Amino acid sequence: MKRREFVSRAAAGMMALSPALSWSRRYSAAPWLLVPMDDVQSDHLKAYGLAYRALKRGAKAEWFLNYRSGAFLLPGDATTSRDAAIAGVTVEPVEDTALAQIRGELQGGNMDAVPLEKPPKVAVYAPPNAPPWDDAVTMALNYAGIEFEKVWDSEVLGQKLRTYDWLHLHHEDFTGQYSKFFLNYAGSPWLVEMVERNRAMARSLGFASVPAEKQAVAVAIAGFVERGGFLFAMCTATETLDLALAADGVDIAASYADGTPMDPKASARMKWSRALAFQNAQLELSPTMPVYSDIDGHQVNSPDRRQPLGSFSLFNFSAKIDPVATMLVQNHRQVIPDFYGLTTSFTRKTLKPSVTILADEPGAPWVKYIHGEHGQGTWTFFGGHDPEDPQHQIGDAPTDLSLHPHSPGYRLILNNVLFPAAKKKELKT
Amino acid sequence: MLGRRVALAWVRSGDLARADSMMAADTSVDGLALSGRIRLYRGDIAGAIERFKAAGPYAGDRADATRRTAFLALLQPIQADTLPDLGQAMLRLEQGDTAEASAGLERVAAELAPQHGGAELNLLAGRLLAATGRTAEAERLLRAATSQEAPGTAPAAELALADLLLSSKRPGEAVGLLEHLILTYPQSALVPQARRKLDEARGAVPKT
Numbered sequence: 208m209k210r211r212e213f214v215s216r217a218a219a220g221m222m223a224l225s226p227a228l229s230w231s232r233r234y235s236a237a238p239w240l241l242v243p244m245d246d247v248q249s250d251h252l253k254a255y256g257l258a259y260r261a262l263k264r265g266a267k268a269e270w271f272l273n274y275r276s277g278a279f280l281l282p283g284d285a286t287t288s289r290d291a292a293i294a295g296v297t298v299e300p301v302e303d304t305a306l307a308q309i310r311g312e313l314q315g316g317n318m319d320a321v322p323l324e325k326p327p328k329v330a331v332y333a334p335p336n337a338p339p340w341d342d343a344v345t346m347a348l349n350y351a352g353i354e355f356e357k358v359w360d361s362e363v364l365g366q367k368l369r370t371y372d373w374l375h376l377h378h379e380d381f382t383g384q385y386s387k388f389f390l391n392y393a394g395s396p397w398l399v400e401m402v403e404r405n406r407a408m409a410r411s412l413g414f415a416s417v418p419a420e421k422q423a424v425a426v427a428i429a430g431f432v433e434r435g436g437f438l439f440a441m442c443t444a445t446e447t448l449d450l451a452l453a454a455d456g457v458d459i460a461a462s463y464a465d466g467t468p469m470d471p472k473a474s475a476r477m478k479w480s481r482a483l484a485f486q487n488a489q490l491e492l493s494p495t496m497p498v499y500s501d502i503d504g505h506q507v508n509s510p511d512r513r514q515p516l517g518s519f520s521l522f523n524f525s526a527k528i529d530p531v532a533t534m535l536v537q538n539h540r541q542v543i544p545d546f547y548g549l550t551t552s553f554t555r556k557t558l559k560p561s562v563t564i565l566a567d568e569p570g571a572p573w574v575k576y577i578h579g580e581h582g583q584g585t586w587t588f589f590g591g592h593d594p595e596d597p598q599h600q601i602g603d604a605p606t607d608l609s610l611h612p613h614s615p616g617y618r619l620i621l622n623n624v625l626f627p628a629a630k631k632k633e634l635k636t
Numbered sequence: 637m638l639g640r641r642v643a644l645a646w647v648r649s650g651d652l653a654r655a656d657s658m659m660a661a662d663t664s665v666d667g668l669a670l671s672g673r674i675r676l677y678r679g680d681i682a683g684a685i686e687r688f689k690a691a692g693p694y695a696g697d698r699a700d701a702t703r704r705t706a707f708l709a710l711l712q713p714i715q716a717d718t719l720p721d722l723g724q725a726m727l728r729l730e731q732g733d734t735a736e737a738s739a740g741l742e743r744v745a746a747e748l749a750p751q752h753g754g755a756e757l758n759l760l761a762g763r764l765l766a767a768t769g770r771t772a773e774a775e776r777l778l779r780a781a782t783s784q785e786a787p788g789t790a791p792a793a794e795l796a797l798a799d800l801l802l803s804s805k806r807p808g809e810a811v812g813l814l815e816h817l818i819l820t821y822p823q824s825a826l827v828p829q830a831r832r833k834l835d836e837a838r839g840a841v842p843k844t
Binding site: 289292293294295349350352605606607608609 | 818819822827828831832834835838839840
């Protein structure tokens with residue numbers, strides 16, 4: 208036999224064995240799959256999608272808080288294994304005896320196992336033609352493979368929010384002032400389109416101005432939370448939602464938005480009891496300054512007041528006593544680089560006392576990530592625009608999350624998507 | 637250096653004997669690399685492999701080295717020592733005649749078992765046709781190259797086919813193919829690329 212022929216036959220033999228490496232042969236029939244969320248995980252963001260889709264199929268799942276940076280326990284069925292293999296998510300087969308050991312470990316430390324029951328029905332508030340790459344949550348949901356539907360003003364005011372469990376807001380300006388870009392970007396095609404779209408919507412819904420219509424939308428969103436909905440907001444939607452809610456009967460919009468100038472005494476007339484998170488803020492009176500109030504600590508668009516980016520630290524909570532806050536901060540990193548947005552952070556002095564701070568910049572007069580309850584529901588605010596694009600400028604290239612599969616900032620977003628799936632536990636008192 | 641350029645010009649004009657005689661005295665690694673190409677175009681598979689290996693990984697620039705590696709991957713599964721028709725097809729490719737080259741490669745591939753070079757040649761021919769916009773023919777050849785009898789070639793063929801399907805606005809079929817690639821060949825170096833394509837096909841990441 209010639210040497211080349213021998214090598215070729217040997218190679219063919221090896222190749223015949225290679226199916227042993229394929230998924231179907233590697234598939235382990237262990238009853239459980241542990242999805243580690245520490246540094247061994249090959250794609251942290253897609254791991255959330257894997258858990259979501261398992262719930263969607265009606266499977267039972269658990270979230271192991273503070274265990275391996277927030278691991279998930281999923282059924283070891285063929286469908287879940289296949290899904291993990293395709294998504295490139297690291298999973299570890301677990302037998303019942305090993306699971307019993309893990310549960311023992313959970314009992315002994317600041318850890319807990321939270322059952323996940325049903326996948327939340329997710330809505331993202333965005334204009335119909337919003338580019339999918341300009342909203343961190345849309346990007347995270349798309350990348351992780353979590354289903355969502357888009358809603359905008361007509362759906363919100365048309366009671367459609369009742370059909371969803373979870374609502375996300377991003378960089379909408381609920382004061383109706385077009386992010387206060389109206390004068391600085393006058394004539395820009397994207398701004399002209401934004402103004403036209405909003406005016407047309409306000410007219411079609413019977414409102415006299417965009418600020419009036421956006422305020423009604425804000426009230427409807429607060430009602431969604433009050434009835435038990437989960438609200439997650441980022442960037443300027445956080446600050447402007449509360450400003451719109453508190454501005455009951457107060458003109459906080461510049462004349463270009465509603466035809467009348469802003470009330471110069473607006474700050475003193477705001478009804479903060481109507482707001483979710485903030486109180487006693489001082490509003491920005493200049494219509495040309497793309498800043499709303501002193502709620503934002505970084506004031507990115509104010510040349511005189513702009514603060515540099517630092518990093519923020521996640522707080523530790525008791526997993527057994529405070530599981531909701533613990534779920535929201537599950538991460539493989541405790542300290543995360545900060546990132547700008549039209550609203551980057553929240554000044555401590557404007558927070559209501561009932562607000563739970565989830566992450567802050569130690570020593571700075573602002574916090575980054577907050578949570579609270581309103582009626583039967585909860586809200587979470589996360590400052591900044593895009594965790595992997597710290598300076599985010601208009602027209603920047605879209606963020607490609609396949610280049611950031613371990614993004615700790617994006618993990619915080621996805622914690623919020625999954626936590627409504629958690630079964631509420633009676634607290635031991 | 638000048639001698640090699642002249643020899644390459646003779647190659648492209650189709651006068652392989654003259655090119656070969658010019659390279660006879662050149663024992664540099666660059667000379668061996670070019671000599672390997674001449675052997676290949678003459679259909680001397682064994683001689684081409686021997687010279688490509690002797691030239692090593694550093695002869696010429698990066699593009700030359702990559703092309704040489706691709707030639708070796710193409711030739712090594714082939715059991716025959718000589719294949720004049722394959723040499724002719726590869727010479728047509730060197731001369732820029734993609735249509736003739738792909739037709740010649742397909743003819744040779746039909747004579748070979750998938751695991752003995754047939755799949756690799758179909759893959760190359762399919763890629764050439766895809767690049768020239770002949771998508772239906774390209775799809776046929778790429779599907780032939782996905783044979784599981786040639787597991788070294790099949791992942792690359794499935795990825796190329798998925799690319800073709802995506803560019804033909806058939807993302808549903810591409811998704812199925814990419815999932816098959818990931819699940820069937822999890823050890824393949826192409827799995828990360830397949831996942832990337834899958835994300836693109838599903839709209840999970842921006843297109844680049």
